[in-house]
Amino acid sequence: MRNFMRRSVFFLPTLKENPAEAQIVSHRLMLRAGMIRQHAAGIYNWLPLGLRVLRKVERIVREEQDAAGAQEILMPTVQSAELWRESGRYEDYGKEMLRITDRHERDMLYGPTHEEVVTDIFRQNIKTYRDLPKMLYQIHWKFRDEVRPRFGVMRGREFLMKDNYSFDLDFAGARRSYNRMFVAYLRTFARLGLKAIPMRADAGPIGGDLSHEFIILAETGESGVFCHKGLLEMTVPSNVDYEGDLQLLVDEWTSLYAATDEKHDPGSAEVTEIADELVSARGIEIGHIFYFGTKYSKAMNAVVTGPGGEPVTVEMGSYGIGVSRLVGGIIEASHDDAGIIWPESVAPFKVGLINLKVGDATTDRMSEALYITLRKAGVEVLYDDRDERAGAKFADMDLIGLPWQLIVGPKGVARGVVELKNRATGQREEISVDAALSRLGA
RNA sequence: CGGGGUGUAGCUCAGCCUGGUAGAGCGCUAGCUUUGGGAGCUAGAAGCCGGAGGUUCGAAUCCUCUCGCCCCGACCA
Numbered sequence: 131m132r133n134f135m136r137r138s139v140f141f142l143p144t145l146k147e148n149p150a151e152a153q154i155v156s157h158r159l160m161l162r163a164g165m166i167r168q169h170a171a172g173i174y175n176w177l178p179l180g181l182r183v184l185r186k187v188e189r190i191v192r193e194e195q196d197a198a199g200a201q202e203i204l205m206p207t208v209q210s211a212e213l214w215r216e217s218g219r220y221e222d223y224g225k226e227m228l229r230i231t232d233r234h235e236r237d238m239l240y241g242p243t244h245e246e247v248v249t250d251i252f253r254q255n256i257k258t259y260r261d262l263p264k265m266l267y268q269i270h271w272k273f274r275d276e277v278r279p280r281f282g283v284m285r286g287r288e289f290l291m292k293d294n295y296s297f298d299l300d301f302a303g304a305r306r307s308y309n310r311m312f313v314a315y316l317r318t319f320a321r322l323g324l325k326a327i328p329m330r331a332d333a334g335p336i337g338g339d340l341s342h343e344f345i346i347l348a349e350t351g352e353s354g355v356f357c358h359k360g361l362l363e364m365t366v367p368s369n370v371d372y373e374g375d376l377q378l379l380v381d382e383w384t385s386l387y388a389a390t391d392e393k394h395d396p397g398s399a400e401v402t403e404i405a406d407e408l409v410s411a412r413g414i415e416i417g418h419i420f421y422f423g424t425k426y427s428k429a430m431n432a433v434v435t436g437p438g439g440e441p442v443t444v445e446m447g448s449y450g451i452g453v454s455r456l457v458g459g460i461i462e463a464s465h466d467d468a469g470i471i472w473p474e475s476v477a478p479f480k481v482g483l484i485n486l487k488v489g490d491a492t493t494d495r496m497s498e499a500l501y502i503t504l505r506k507a508g509v510e511v512l513y514d515d516r517d518e519r520a521g522a523k524f525a526d527m528d529l530i531g532l533p534w535q536l537i538v539g540p541k542g543v544a545r546g547v548v549e550l551k552n553r554a555t556g557q558r559e560e561i562s563v564d565a566a567l568s569r570l571g572a
Numbered sequence: 573c574g575g576g577g578u579g580u581a582g583c584u585c586a587g588c589c590u591g592g593u594a595g596a597g598c599g600c601u602a603g604c605u606u607u608g609g610g611a612g613c614u615a616g617a618a619g620c621c622g623g624a625g626g627u628u629c630g631a632a633u634c635c636u637c638u639c640g641c642c643c644c645g646a647c648c649a
Contacts, residue, residue: 146598146610147584151642171641225573226648243649277573277647284649291649343649352648418649452649486608521609528609539608549608 156461157282172279172287182478198314200265211237213246267294323473340421351412357388470531507572
């Protein structure tokens with residue numbers, strides 16, 4: 131049996147004190163909980179605990195993308211400047227783009243986004259309307275040379291992002307694709323334990339109403355947001371037929387007022403009418419969906435043959451989720467003074483097993499038995515088998531925020547009970563070993 | 573990119589003003605005692621004081637330049 135889920139083996143460098151470099155709570159907790167270490171400004175190493183969370187977020191995002199009919203691909207991190215010259219963005223993008231020259235003096239860049247590359251893939255391989263619609267996505271690292279990276283992984287220069295690109299024959303199709311992603315986002319964020327609110331966003335020169343930012347409310351949010359309080363009560367349907375008409379569902383979620391401060395107009399009738407129901411808060415943008423029509427397909431000649439044999443420039447949209455940012459965002463939304471409180475869906479382990487008296491034959495035997503039983507049942511468990519004081523183990527376990535703590539102490543074992551603590555509620559109860567195991571799904 | 577701050581042990585920081593060759597707490601190692609919410613005692617290991625120049629008999633300390641990091645603002649998943 132693999133043993134690395136023993137605390138004595140697992141690489142988990144927790145910190146008792148707050149590193150000076152970290153200002154906001156998620157950044158502090160990620161450093162203290164041994165999830166990440168900074169490599170350079172806005173660039174991070176992910177340690178085992180952090181990587182486990184990142185992978186879980188990624189998996190949920192992937193499952194929901196697949197469910198919505200998108201297909202996963204993987205594009206390069208380093209791109210040729212050629213395509214960007216074609217779209218006109220090589221000059222426009224500015225210093226945020228990390229530009230590289232290879233040994234042959236060719237202009238390359240580390241991709242800040244992938245519209246050009248995906249459009250190139252599309253135009254080379256899809257020639258007929260019969261192959262539409264298509265949604266292609268990837269989960270990959272991007273780099274934007276932000277002037278001022280901050281807030282840990284919430285605003286890094288290198289970040290993991292899910293980016294999806296839709297291709298449709300006409301606007302009606304593009305709207306269907308947009309709606310699919312809209313709903314997929316609602317479901318994704320709900321599964322991550324987040325209350326995400328779609329807010330109308332600036333559609334830029336394209337105009338129209340097909341641009342939404344998905345925002346979670348948090349005191350440390352970067353932007354001010356305003357929304358009807360009814361949005362906070364809305365629930366996400368558990369079953370969605372992506373082949374059906376999603377417009378009603380999208381309408382339901384967009385009928386109530388919600389806007390970031392750049393789009394918010396306090397004097398508008400729309401706002402004054404609902405003054406009593408208006409919530410003003412801070413928010414973190416965790417996703418953005420965007421219809422941009424033929425901006426790239428036109429510039430790059432992404433054309434298919436239509437039903438009547440005519441050439442049709444395809445309609446596109448792009449849909450991003452900040453996967454690494456979400457890890458920080460989830461912590462911002464779910465923590466207390468003692469540390470992180472993971473939603474079970476993304477927790478690095480489900481259970482933290484604490485042996486309160488290492489070296490005591492009975493607690494050792496009981497703890498080992500619980501560890502093995504849980505492992506065999508497929509329950510993710512981190513077993514604190516270190517010879518540390520009880521207080522240190524409790525504090526550490528609270529810090530890393532596993533949903534359940536299973537506490538094995540000599541007094542309890544003598545009476546045939548163990549203690550089960552819920553990290554979120556703080557509630558703890560003494561129950562029999564069998565009851566504890568069944569509660570934990572073993 | 574403008575403004576501000578800060579780099580001294582793994583972490584948090586003192587020392588700098590008033591130059592004399594490096595300290596504390598936590599962490600780490602060993603031993604003893606402890607053992608249900610980050611223990612106590614003893615003994616240790618650990619720092620080219622961010623880097624480069626300069627002033628000086630002598631620089632962590634003064635001067636110049638440089639690099640990193642953090643914060644506020646303008647920009648963004």
